[in-house]
Amino acid sequence: MIRRLFKGEISLSDINPAWALLALFLLAYPSFASNFFTFQIGAYSLLLGTVALSLMMLAGYGGMVSLAQLTVAGFAGYLVAIFGDNSVGVMGLGWPWWITVIVAILAAASFSALIGAISVRTEGIYTIMITLAIAVAFFYFVRQNYVIFNGFTGFAGVLPPTVFGVDWRDPVPFYYLSLFIAAFFFCAVLYGARSSFGLSLQAIRDNPRRMRALGYNVTLHRIAAYFLSGLIAGTAGVMLAWFNSRVSPGSVGVDVVIDILVIAVVGGLRHPLGPFIGAIGFVLLENFAIDLIDRERFNTVIGLAFLLAVLFSPDGILGLWDRLRTKLRSSRNARPRSGRAQWEDGSPAPASEES
């Protein structure tokens, strides 16, 4: 579709109305949502979703479940604090923001490629273990290194620049920036999946031995995938550091690393939309579970919700939706024969529905 877009062969009717509605909703969202919902729910979901997207890309298309994606994001966040400005008085070299950001993202992507180089020769559970080990090692390293990473305290006062007279930390500009980044990488992943690189990556996922026999450099393909996912995670990491205005070992801790896996798995690993759905669910639960139930039990609600999601739909919320849609479609097809239309819950539909 994107290729046709460039050739000018696309018309309005090609656009799925559901996507258009979604885009409209996301663009109009800050106009009716409060600052809290724009910033802490909206922007934060988009950013967590983007980190999870980088995992979805590796796991869904490449078959490599890496737990180090948040570590890559955190690394980029740390670099922004180190090369840019912070209020702690450690490092903070004061480089211009655009150099800082570019260096941080590229370094994060290279770090991701390095993680890839270490782990690509393993499969399945061993990849998870190696990347988990890297994530844990990074956590302890930044916590105990005081010269560069300022140990337990980490960095505070990490703020986005004021560009074009806009303070990008204000909720609405920050939301649109997050939305742009999320949408950009979402489309990039969608497009990339159909490119020859994406197709060969998926082929490698399905049968690496055959691809190797065909003359593909399997290892190099996988490392390249890690690099690309590092670009996504690194960009989101810079944004997350700006969102929190700080980065500390707590931002790259094991529990947060696992959160990203949960987000990606619960949302669904088969389509780039999955991580974002997972992130919205996660952020809503994290913020509002405490209002639903006795405050000493609210973590149980979060746990149960994820357990149910995984139990009833091994391929995530997205898989649930797919199945629901298939069911709806088949029941709609069956409708003429059943004689009378029915609502989903079995009650008879109003007569006008039939015409």
Next chain:
Amino acid sequence: MLGLGKKLLAAAAIASLAGPAMAQDDTIKMGALATLEGAFTVLGEDGMRGVELALEEHGYMAGGKKIQLITGSSDASPDSAVRAARKLVEQDGVQILVGPLSGSEGLAVKDYAKTQPEVTFLNGSSAAQDTTLREPAENFFRFNTDGAQWMAGLGEYVYNEKGYRKVAVLAEDYSFPYTQVFGFLEPFCRLGGEAPLDARFWVPIGNKDYSSVIASLPDDVDAIYVALGGADAINFLTQYEQAGGDLPLIGGSITVDQTVLGSKGRTRDFVIGTPSAGPISDTWDNPAWNEFVAAYKEQFPDGFPSPSLFAHAYYVNTKAALLALEEVNGDLSDGGAAYREALSNLEFDTPTGPVHLDERRNAVADIFLTEVIEGPEGNLVNKTIEVIPQVDQTLGVSYEEFLAYGQVGRENPTCE
């Protein structure tokens, strides 16, 4: 049915999106933020008990207004504390927020407070120095004392009375223990005591294995100053005792508290005679304190045997919030300016003596010097040795002079 449910859901979603519902005129929304998850859960729950105790005392009323309590939870990380504070302020629309619990959280919430000038923030129990000392926020009030104040009198006591001249230091590696170590060492070193830099050991929170620390403890020190909390303290004491250690100990404010003293085993005998200092003393024989303990025990039969310093700090801060509300007759209509004025000038009697604020809105209050003894029933208790009256944040010197000591950290003071 489904249609109706969907409509309701949509309505609820729109209503919640529309931002904080305006508080009714006769209700004031108060938020309470504590660590109800993560390593400090037990402490956070006790902090919440302190909030409820104060509210219960006032019957959830102040200045003729009903108080609606909304709770928030963090996991002791600054990120989570700010997220929870933001939710309470921007979504639930609280006008007064009490919290957070832990040192680094306090620093982060103070920074957030600067972006919400209409909301009044009162500290929970967080005790890092810079929350109020450097770059304080106009609307952040701390009616509990900080970690350095808590150590008041301890350095002098162990130098003069115990005769210690050289100590090793073992503490967790973050802002609160830095503040405690500073508060202890500053007078100790000024008197001529020594604490060599290579005999200071910093361990991460939740450290399980202290064998390497124990093995590298120097032989020529008179005592070990231990500023560890909860499970960390118990782990160290058990392992040190098993390794045959026999150096006397000096305790930080949460090192020899109820969780440690209540534990079984030989560690008990080992900690007898350990001096410590803090904002409360379990055995202080004073009517106000006894009344506070009795009220705590009655309201929370499943709480600690005696309120912890977290319950105490949250109680004092909530109490201050309520008393100031009485003073302005519950009127926050001017964005809370008059209310904050009332808070700044508030002086009242807490279960641990009188408290008032300095010009940076940090408490000046009494500190208790204690020592572990064996109680009448064979249980261990902290005996009150001395009450140090009205300790201020700058420990008796002027603000400028105190700033010159520098920020708390691993090597401050250097003791040379």
